[in-house]
Amino acid sequence: MQSKLLRGTFILTIGTILSKVLGLIYVIPFFQIVGREGTTLYQFSYVPYTIFISVATAGVPLAVSKFISKYNALEEYAVGRKLFKSGILIMLVTGFMAFLIMYFAAPTLAEMSTQGKKANLEDVTTVMRAVSFALIIVPFMSLIRGFFQGHQSMGPSAVSQVVEQIVRISFTLLGAYVVIHFFKGKMVTAVSVATFAAFIGAIGGLLVLFWYWYRRKPHLDELLAHDKGTMDVSLKEIYKEIFIYAFPFVLVGIANPLFQAVDQFTFGKAMAEIGIKAKAANNYFSILNFESHKIVIIPVSLATAFSLTLVPSITKAFVEGERNSLNHQLNQTFQVLLFLTLPASIGLSLLAEPVYTAFYQHDLLGASVLSAYAPVAILFSLYSVTAAILQGINEQRFTVLSLLVGLLIKLSLNVPLIKAMEIKGAVLATALGYIAAIALNIIVIKMYARYPFRFVWRRSLLIVIFAGIMWIGTKLSYKFLLLFLSPASKFNSVIIIVVCALIGAGIYFYLGLRSGLARRLFGNRIDRMMDKLMLPRRRSTGETR
Template identity: 85%
Template sequence: MQSKLLRGTFILTFGTILSKVLGLIYVIPFFQIVGREGTVLYQFSYVPYTIFISIATAGVPLAVSKFISKYNALEEYAVGRKLFKSGLAIMLATGFVAFLIMYLAAPTLAEMSIDGEKANLSDVTTVMRAVSFALIVVPFMSLIRGYFQGHQSMGPSALSQVVEQIVRIVFVLLGAYVVLHMFHRKMVTAVSVATFAAFIGAIGGLLVLFWYWYKRKPHLDELLQHDKGTMDVSLKEIYKEIFIYAFPFVLVGIANPLFQAIDQFTFSRAMAEIGIKSKVAESFFSILNFESHKIVIIPVSLATAFSLTLVPSITKSFVEGHRDNLTNQLNQTFQVLLFLTLPASIGLSLLAEPVYTVFYQHDAIGTEVLRAYAPVAILFSLYSVTAAILQGINEQRFTVLSLLIGLLIKLALNIPLIKLMETRGAVLATTLGYSAAIIINIIVIKIYSRYQFRFVWRRSLLIAIFAGLMWIGTELTYKGLLLFLSPASKMQAVVIILVSAMAGAGIYFYFGLKSSLIRRLFGDKVDRIMVKLKIPGRKKSVEN
């Protein structure tokens, strides 16, 4: 049973990561098809959509799976089926309501987003309305995923996520290309097709789930035959429990889109007030909120996914009152997060010019924004993990407080800082907002779990020293390569990134191995990998 659970968790994690990677990589060909003008329109529609979809679905699969797992363990299978039947109707209804709200509010959202001509407002409205159709399907689909996960069946969720993403990306790229280069239609039409792809992708994911339902229904019906029937849980109690499970995940899920929304609704106006034209401001906004953000999220997704696997054990130790275990697990979580995110952020900032060229095009402004934005990845990761830890120690109510304070700081400082520093001002406002939210989360963790951060501060210093040595080695390698390679060429930029990253990673992992820090964080797997690769090394004990 344990091996089945671990296998299922691995399948779901792998499916989620693969889906995220596909969702990041497609921007390279998409930018080549639609250019900056297209990504500006695309981004204006996706921030409101992400907020709507996060509110509607964030936490739903996990909340439903926890609920169904709980009652299945009690052999009260009918309670889970009751949730499933009523939930499908409710999610379909709420999805349709969310679609109507976004569709009807699109002109207002467009007007709030840009300070432009009527034609621009019309284009943004059209694109927003095109993406809103996905809201009808995605909440409905998320409930089915949660139902399968509650039966310890992770394959349907994993495969449907991957199929959804593949179908969406194929439709985005083919649709935009055909509209622009074969039918020679306007950019707004191409981007509308690209955003409507979210609906087509959701249909693809839903068909996978329907197929699994058809295959698994006889088994699920058989479980109902063994139902004890001793509990009659009302729908009110069911949805109260679901809400309690899902609410913290909704907050974490919408944090980043809300910060982006503040930029969307203030950026163009702030830039206009310092004399920058609307078209230029919109290009800068696309560089910040779409192009750079897509790259910065890469290390965040991987590091956060790895760190969050440790959170369930944190919950167990806290509930059972095992303080030593809790301390060790928190130490491990923060160290793994910093060990993975810090060098990735530094490397991304250092290699901003060739990275931006490979993903999009050679652009001085894009390079400057990415270089400033890359270190914020550390804060994105820390916020997600500290918020998850708050849930683990049953203090998720403080997530609301920290997020609100972070958003208020962002909102208060965004316009003044943009006027002072242009695009980098928006990055700084995000940095300050996230920093405040993280500090609050850390204080709450310290008070309520009685966790002492002294060890993590010391280990963070060690990681920072290794990252500093990596930075020096990468910088020297990078400068040397620039003597005969140009970051303005895509092929040469790829070579610069690969060689510089290998040099930096080699230095970083060398010191990690010599100090035994890697072994402490990742266990015996490191030794097995070293044996296979025939890398010499000896075990050392490091302070825990």
């Protein structure tokens, strides 16, 4: 049973990571097709859509799977089926309501996003309405994924996620290309097709889930036949429990889109007040909220996914009152997060110019924004993990407070800082908001988990030193390569990135291996890697927490 659970978790993790990677890589060809004008329109629609979809579905798969798994363990299979049957109807209704709200609120949201020019308003409204159709299907699909996960069947969720992304991305790229190059259509039409792809992708993912349901229904019905039937849980109690499970995940999932929404609704107006024209302001917004943000999220996705795998063991240790185990798990979580995110963020900041060129085009302003924005990835990761830890120690109520405080700081400082520093002002306001939210989360963790941060501070200093040495080596390599290669060329940029990344990663992981830090964080995985590379193992000494 344990091996089945671990295998299922691994499959789901791989599916999630692959889905995220696909969702990041497609921006390269998409930018080449629609340019900055298209990505600006695209982002205007996707930020509100992400908020709607986060509220409608964030946490639903996990909450439903946790609920069904709990009652399946008690052999009360009918309780889970009762949730599933009523949930399908509720998700369809709430999804359709979310679609109607976004569809009819699109003109208002467009007006808040733009500087009021009629052409811009009509275009943004059209694109927002095109993406809103996906809201009808995605909540319904999330419930089915949660149902399968609750039965320890992770394959359907993983495969449907990947298929959904492949269908969405294919339709996005092909649709936009055909509209522009074959039909010589308008940009707004191309971007509308690209955003409508979310609906088409959702249909693809849903068909996969239907296929799995057809294949596995006999087995599910067999389980239902062995139901004990000793418990009769009311729908009110069911949905109360689901809400308690899902609410923290909604807050964590919605945090980043809300910060982006603050930029969307204030950026253009703040830039207009300092004399920046609407077209230029829209270009700047695309650089910040689409182009740079898509790249910055890369290290966040990988590091957070790895760190969050440790959270269930944190919950177990806290519930059972195992203080030493809890401290060990928290130490591991924070160290793994910093060990993976810090060098990636620093490297991204250093290589911002060739990275931006490789993804989009050579643009010194874009590279400058990416360089400033990259370190904020560390804050994104820390917020997600500290919020998850709060749930693990059953103090998720403070997630609401920390998110509200962070958003209040972002709202208060965004316009003044944009006026003072233009795009980088918005980046700084985001950083300050996240710092405040993380600080509150850490205070709560220290108070309620009685967790001493001294060890993590010391170990963090060691990681910072290693990252600093890596930065020096990568910087020297970068300067040397610039003697022969130009970051203005896409091909040259790729070579610069690959060489510098290999040198930087080599330095950083060598220091991690020689110090024994990597082995203490990743255990047998490092031993297996060293054996494959035929490297001598070094015994870990000193602190082993």
